[in-house]
Amino acid sequence: MQVAIVLYPGFTSLDVIGPYEVLGRLPEAEVVFVTEHPGAIVNDLRSLTVDVVAGLDDVPAPDVVLIGGGPGQAEQMSDGPLHEWLRAVDRTSTWTTSVCTGSMILAAAGVLDGRRATSHWGALEHLAGFGVTPSKERVVVDGHYATAAGVSAGIDMALTLAGLISGDHAAQVVQLIIEYAPEPPYDAGSVDSASAEVFEGAMAVLTGRPPADGTA
Template identity: 80%
Template sequence: MKGTDMQVAIVLYPGFTSLDVIGPYEVLGRLPDTEVVFVAEEPGLVVNDLKSLSINVVATFDDVAEPDVVLVGGGPGQVRQMSSERLLEWLRTVDRTSKWTTAVCTGTFLLAAAGLLEGRRATTHWGALDGLADFGVTPSKERVVIDGHYATGAGVSAGIDMALTLAGLIAGDDVAQAVQLIIEYAPEPPYSAGSVDSAPAAVVERAWKEMSA
């Protein structure tokens, strides 16, 4: 890491959800003296879940041995990755030296499948939250959960909140707030349907159908 003090490794795999990783990338990539690298099992283009956006990954797991921060996003492709022993073993290995091991949305299940979250609290997308208990994890409905050196964010957009929380812990509140201002993260959504508790029942039902399709 020439000229940098911190390396952030963001894991990609086919079928990842874009905002899970791009939101944290925008935040963490703006921290001083920080290098962000996308990493995957094999180099090349990795296509997202909507099959309309791809990221060209240069670094493989073998190339990134001791990142300071590890981040795993979620997406439909995460299910297949839970049986990827190469990914799970890499997560176990880098976790031994990382300052922070983190996940957004259903990426939390990859940390859980690697055995890293057993006995800890964590969060994930509301539609999958209860499933964390199958891995010995205590599910939390909080948008961001910090437990030890593990940080998890709830669904998709919560990755920005998690990354800003992490930025404050790493670089201080002033730096984190400056990043927040630079990206103008001041959400004022036109609807109040951003959580199961606030969304109308019909909207929740429609969301379940679309996620199950």
């Protein structure tokens, strides 16, 4: 089973590394990182570089396709080689998946037309403009598409996918191996649970503008 994880400049690391840790541990899984322009791909924090050797033409028929999000997503919305590749591999893939704003790229490529999907809360409403029904669920499975909400939700999506691919037992074995049993110290992981001050701070970071109270 070949799992193709798409990278592009400005990707968010956990979007792809979380699912990589899960899916890469499934029996007979072969994970390959793929990019439009092979070479050193730098993440959004500009502190992690992945040397990707496989170009799009090198991975013509993966069983699972995964694309993450990040600030660099905005540069991947125009139709071109990546969108053409996504449409081509989607025709034969068992699963086409995304994490965070990666669903925006899938939507722009046209593969999510008429489907339900999720994304990071900051981008969720924009899916409707591409003929996609937005969902606030953390993980959405619709047909052979699986989409995850923001960043950390990629682990949940990958475990869901692991269960669908290899069975519940195999997925739970992976969950135990990576000791995925989250107990966050704060209850601020969603728009509904975060305080107004935390929400404002998050929006300031995401939009690059100063928060209303002048603090970060």
